Amino acid sequence: MSEVTRPTLSDALTERMLELIRTGGHRPGDRLPSTRELSQRFAVTTPTLREALRRLEATGAIEMRHGSGIYVGADIERLVLPNPNMREIHAAQLLELLGARIVIEPPLAALAAEHAGREELSALQRVLDEAGRHLRGEDAELHDANMTFHRATARMAGNSVLHEVVDSLLTVHGPEQREILQIFDDRRRDYEEHLAILEAIEARDAAQAESRMRAHLVDVKTVIEHRLQSPR
Amino acid sequence: MSEVTRPTLSDALTERMLELIRTGGHRPGDRLPSTRELSQRFAVTTPTLREALRRLEATGAIEMRHGSGIYVGADIERLVLPNPNMREIHAAQLLELLGARIVIEPPLAALAAEHAGREELSALQRVLDEAGRHLRGEDAELHDANMTFHRATARMAGNSVLHEVVDSLLTVHGPEQREILQIFDDRRRDYEEHLAILEAIEARDAAQAESRMRAHLVDVKTVIEHRLQSPR
Structure with a gap:
């Protein structure tokens, strides 16, 4: 996949994940399908899926727990978030x-x-x-x-x-x-x-x-x- | 790479990217090394690097412009962000x-x-x-x-x-x-x-x-x- 088409695919996948959570009526803490199931459902490779998942994880929409699975994140319905990239404050x-x-x-x-x-x-x-x-x-x-x-x-x-x-x-x-x-x-x-x-x-x-x-x-x-x- | 080690690697890469921006004195709008250079520098595969980049992109720390490159994002120094996953508001x-x-x-x-x-x-x-x-x-x-x-x-x-x-x-x-x-x-x-x-x-x-x-x-x-x- 080229550098040019990848971003669009990752954007689209992020939207589909959010739609899956919304239309499924999932609430924070609910378990979502595994990465294997998700990549089959969306017909994408695991690395591509993981880009979208990391993006949703960084903004609190999902939580990826080691060895356990993917869950709806506590922050998914927040309107305002702290910047997770702040490391020091002047x-x-x-x-x-x-x-x-x-x-x-x-x-x-x-x-x-x-x-x-x-x-x-x-x-x-x-x-x-x-x-x-x-x-x-x-x-x-x-x-x-x-x-x-x-x-x-x-x-x-x-x-x-x-x-x-x-x-x-x-x-x-x-x-x-x-x-x-x-x-x-x-x-x-x-x-x-x-x-x-x-x-x-x-x-x-x-x-x-x-x-x-x-x-x-x-x-x-x-x-x-x-x-x-x-x-x- | 297993499901268990990947999250940690992506976390570590995100930190190294933020450090690269900080210690390099880069400001919003500055161009960063290409994905090829970054994956060489950090000795990781492109898919792994891209997970970290997507994460930083989702929170405004970097901007990935199609066919152009990676730039420091306008929001990198913000303390507070709007939730980018909000699609509808009740x-x-x-x-x-x-x-x-x-x-x-x-x-x-x-x-x-x-x-x-x-x-x-x-x-x-x-x-x-x-x-x-x-x-x-x-x-x-x-x-x-x-x-x-x-x-x-x-x-x-x-x-x-x-x-x-x-x-x-x-x-x-x-x-x-x-x-x-x-x-x-x-x-x-x-x-x-x-x-x-x-x-x-x-x-x-x-x-x-x-x-x-x-x-x-x-x-x-x-x-x-x-x-x-x-x-x-």
């Missing part, structure tokens, strides 16, 4: 990312105060309890608990697209955030600001939840700006 | 998408009023002039001009991550938005609301720009909600 991008979070997350905290169910509130409390236990412990575990706090708050706003946006921002944030934890040395202040946000959400005080989330993120951004201007 | 998702836009776009209109340069303002005016010319014309052209208006306003806010978020939301929105244009039958009202937003931005009135953008998007969502409840 200082300027990090500040823009925090600037974006300052715009997006505070109104979500307000919506969370209006919409959160009792079980969601207990779950959020447990996330902070977990963070509290890691305050003197490992960076990675404290980091995970803190990110879970921000994701859970966004989810409580009750809009799946907004949740996807925040999830995407926090995912690309991930590796760099650990460095922030070390920079933003007052771990306890960070923790207490999270607690204050939870309290406002529990009190159903949307304006307070919004302003506390904004103040918290502005704090983080300010500390990082200072550090970037005067590195050790 | 009514519930469309309303959530509009709900998300109602939260995100108004504060960006406010930031645009504060930050927009004179040239950006003239460009935005030209976009609306273009929309005005298509008011009685083709849906597709009016749609493009309207989406350009929303993208340009988001860009004027001066934060590239926020621009990526809005761009992602409008991209998945795309096909469905045309249907909205037909549903939201008062094209002139839509146009006049855009004009009013531009006026507030030009007047550097952040609060007015924000409230007009919010009212505009709430209008669109309300009309669509009514139509979905009482289909023709």
Whole structure:
């Protein structure tokens, strides 16, 4: 097959795979036919099929589990995705990312105060309890608990697209955030600001939840700006 | 090569390609070595290399141009991407998408009023002039001009991550938005609301720009909600 015709074939195969998932009514986690069955069904060679599968895998539409098979991916119905190719984030991008979070997350905290169910509130409390236990412990575990706090708050706003946006921002944030934890040395202040946000959400005080989330993120951004201007 | 070792090899190749781009200091639009050179350099077969390339192509990190070569993609440094596998959007998702836009776009209109340069303002005016010319014309052209208006306003806010978020939301929105244009039958009202937003931005009135953008998007969502409840 020539270099010129291959791309078109791979495009067409990607479409046929998506159609197979849609028309089959398959949901995330459902198992799809094997690569052998698929290449027979579509009358293509395995390498050509695998190009299309890798492409769908890279964007979360399918999951290929070693030795097990092909499954519908958890992200197939998401509208917005984190860039899976980000490996490091520059200082300027990090500040823009925090600037974006300052715009997006505070109104979500307000919506969370209006919409959160009792079980969601207990779950959020447990996330902070977990963070509290890691305050003197490992960076990675404290980091995970803190990110879970921000994701859970966004989810409580009750809009799946907004949740996807925040999830995407926090995912690309991930590796760099650990460095922030070390920079933003007052771990306890960070923790207490999270607690204050939870309290406002529990009190159903949307304006307070919004302003506390904004103040918290502005704090983080300010500390990082200072550090970037005067590195050790 | 077995089913079990292939995924790992493709993962590793994807990393090596990203490293090659990064360490080579390549920028979007730069030409990369040919598939032949790459498979020699990485000592892999062409099908295996192509799996990694398709994966990078699907997420905008590279562009493969027929008969021309491989180039660094425009999206390689984006943090947030639209899901390239979205083919249709359900009514519930469309309303959530509009709900998300109602939260995100108004504060960006406010930031645009504060930050927009004179040239950006003239460009935005030209976009609306273009929309005005298509008011009685083709849906597709009016749609493009309207989406350009929303993208340009988001860009004027001066934060590239926020621009990526809005761009992602409008991209998945795309096909469905045309249907909205037909549903939201008062094209002139839509146009006049855009004009009013531009006026507030030009007047550097952040609060007015924000409230007009919010009212505009709430209008669109309300009309669509009514139509979905009482289909023709």
